[in-house]
């Protein structure tokens with residue numbers, strides 16, 4: 202069950218503060234890294250929402266993000282709609298796809314759920330890959346960033362765009378936190394804990410899970426719009442299942458079911474990747490070893506483990522702190 | 532209140548409930564007795580809609596609910612506690628009760644508002660905790676409380692939905708004599724606007740709280756009557772009480 206503890210708030214502020222400082226004082230390259238982190242972190246929050254709190258470990262979050270990016274680009278580039286309505290339609294496409302995946306898969310669980318989401322993701326990938334109208338494997342370009350000149354800022358400036366990304370990340374975190382604290386989110390945790398009993402007290406758990414997937418899809422869709430706006434170009438690569446795999450890795454690395462953990466995980470992974478690739482081509486192995494360590498050390502992830510230490514060293518005064526538990530994946 | 536007519540259930544050719552009919556009045560405490568495998572739990576599965584009856588009908592509060600699924604039946608006020616603990620593990624007792632109360636009051640459609648600090652929710656959680664004597668354990672994790680406490684919570688989860696009909700499947704299974712007393716008190720203090728069906732192996736408890744007793748054997752009703760009549764009935768004695776050992780099954784645990 203989700204609680205926005207003080208530790209989590211502090212971590213959120215530190216993480217966003219770090220990103221803002223890194224972008225502000227860093228080079229153009231640093232700003233690109235920050236944007237990459239924000240997109241990955243948003244996607245990871247979206248996945249933690251359904252996997253960590255609803256037990257739905259999806260392997261199609263890359264596809265959800267990609268569908269939103271494609272729908273946005275089709276509207277704005279192919280059909281010439283203004284960027285804000287195009288973005289709305291992009292988000293809607295993500296919500297519909299994700300809700301559909303949730304609705305179809307809601308009666309499955311564990312490995313079957315994972316495989317079904319993988320299949321949905323691959324279907325979407327193949328669709329865009331094969332579509333000539335949408336550029337096939339070349340994808341599409343010609344995307345414009347949002348026009349924020351009325352605010353006196355130029356979104357084509359890397360710093361402005363990085364700060365925009367950080368603001369959107371904060372927004373998505375807040376949306377996820379509010380949903381998880383709501384009656385809806387509590388019941389979602391209840392379904393994760395014991396679906397059968399939740400039905401016995403009168404919850405249509407299949408519908409509830411489908412709605413949770415749709416909500417998660419909204420967040421993944423936001424990552425998709427941001428990704429399209431970042432590179433000004435999209436291709437089916439956004440939808441490849443390894444993207445979804447990497448997001449899951451980030452969630453586990455940071456701490457599944459903690460909501461802020463995925464943000465920490467995204468920062469860690471992208472920073473490690475860029476720092477290490479300066480020195481070695483084998484950075485994948487080092488990241489892999491960090492992950493193995495994170496999983497072996499209780500499976501709580503980096504943030505999750507720190508939170509666990511702090512809670513067990515100073516037992517909570519309020520009962521609100523999340524229990525130290527083995528979080529099951531499936 | 533509850534009218535069961537010609538209810539049958541077979542599992543692939545094996546008849547577990549056979550042509551069962553009975554009526555329970557509003558506010559009644561009905562005890563279901565029967566040896567192991569008699570079909571008592573299966574009867575509860577049929578009443579709550581987790582299993583579909585092979586034939587027969589169930590009428591609850593004047594409506595035929597035979598076609599309703601389990602979720603719909605829960606929503607019209609049928610709640611159930613389980614023979615084997617079926618709780619929200621890894622959560623506190625307060626959170627457990629909150630989930631049941633939130634579910635029953637439609638809070639699953641609250642997308643923005645928190646329910647944990649809501650006044651009517653708090654009252655309901657505290658009242659339920661008091662009913663099942665868990666007030667002192669409210670903030671403990673389910674995994675940290677005793678087995679007996681978990682049995683109390685099992686009933687608490689059902690009560691937190693404020694049911695009209697409460698089905699209790701061996702609430703005292705596996706607990707000691709002191710805890711049986713706790714359950715005895717609990718049952719006596721529950722308001723009469725709740726109709727209760729209870730499967731109970733502890734004879735003293737069963738006979739003292741029952742208004743009527745229905746005895747099942749091999750899925751069939753073999754007797755129905757007041758506790759006194761039941762005690763005196765020779766066929767019941769033969770099936771269930773055996774050779775006059777009235778505590779048969781009291782220590783019978785399926786936990």
Ligand SMILES: Nc1ncnc2c1ncn2[C@@H]1O[C@H](COP(=O)(O)OP(=O)(O)OP(=O)(O)O)[C@@H](O)[C@H]1O
Pocket residue numbers: 542545547565566567568569570571572573574614785
């Ligand atoms: N899903 C099922 N498939 C096949 N047979 C079943 C199934 N569920 C129950 N049974 C059988 O139905 C019979 C009645 O089971 P039930 O659990 O209702 O008994 P009970 O009266 O609750 O017994 P106990 O006192 O042991 O709890 C048993 O013989 C059992 O093996």
Ligand SMILES: [Mg+2]
Pocket residue numbers: 571572573614700
């Ligand atoms: Mg039984």
